Amino acid sequence: xxxxxxxxxxxxxxxxKKFRQSIRYHRDQKGDDRCWLDDYKLWxxxxxxxxxxxxxxxxxxxxxxxxxxxxHRRADAADPIPADAQADSQKWDDDLEVMSEESLxxxxxxxxxxxxxxxxxxxxxxxxxxxxxxxxVLPEKLTADFRxxxxxxxxxxxxxxxxxxxxxxxxASCPCKHxxxxxxxxxxxx
Numbered sequence: 001x002x003x004x005x006x007x008x009x010x011x012x013x014x015x016x017k018k019f020r021q022s023i024r025y026h027r028d029q030k031g032d033d034r035c036w037l038d039d040y041k042l043w044x045x046x047x048x049x050x051x052x053x054x055x056x057x058x059x060x061x062x063x064x065x066x067x068x069x070x071x072h073r074r075a076d077a078a079d080p081i082p083a084d085a086q087a088d089s090q091k092w093d094d095d096l097e098v099m100s101e102e103s104l105x106x107x108x109x110x111x112x113x114x115x116x117x118x119x120x121x122x123x124x125x126x127x128x129x130x131x132x133x134x135x136x137v138l139p140e141k142l143t144a145d146f147r148x149x150x151x152x153x154x155x156x157x158x159x160x161x162x163x164x165x166x167x168x169x170x171x172a173s174c175p176c177k178h179x180x181x182x183x184x185x186x187x188x189x190x
Contacts, residue, residue, distance in 0.1 A: 016093075019045055019111040020093065020111065022042050023114075025038075026131075028144070031147065035066075036073075037182055038182075039126070040181075042119075043115060053181060054181070055178065056168070059168060063165065066154070066164035069125075070154055072128070073125075073126060073127060073131060074128075074146055078146070079132070081143055086140040086142070111137055114134050117133070117134075172185070176188075
């Protein structure tokens, strides 16, 4: 998304809501719906993000990313919800109604910088703390549930048609040159 200094109040508010919704989607994934591929959907909001991968990397590389995700972005319990968290989703963006145009610009810039910081982490895998830092930009103060299925289900074959190996195999027989890596294969090649 291109940030234009001449955006109207309405466009600024709409852009902020779009960024917040993407962060919320990322935060609200649970169990085996949580995946490192969700990062690409979020990062795609920034115009300088390279396109999401559509060609499958080697199986060992994909599984290494899954192992890193399991190791560094998993918790044994959901994060506690603060007493001042706003559970009513209808109120999550109420703060925008009272913001000045300049405050809206600053809020959009803050969201973009938070996503860029998450995307641009180098030299180590992303962690729970990186995700928590990202989610703190949301006004509702809700926390994430970082629990994942047991290792044998998530990284192995303990549960039929589930887990990383089965997901990647579902794309192995796709006739498509470009894969929709956000959905189970085979791809429809549209």
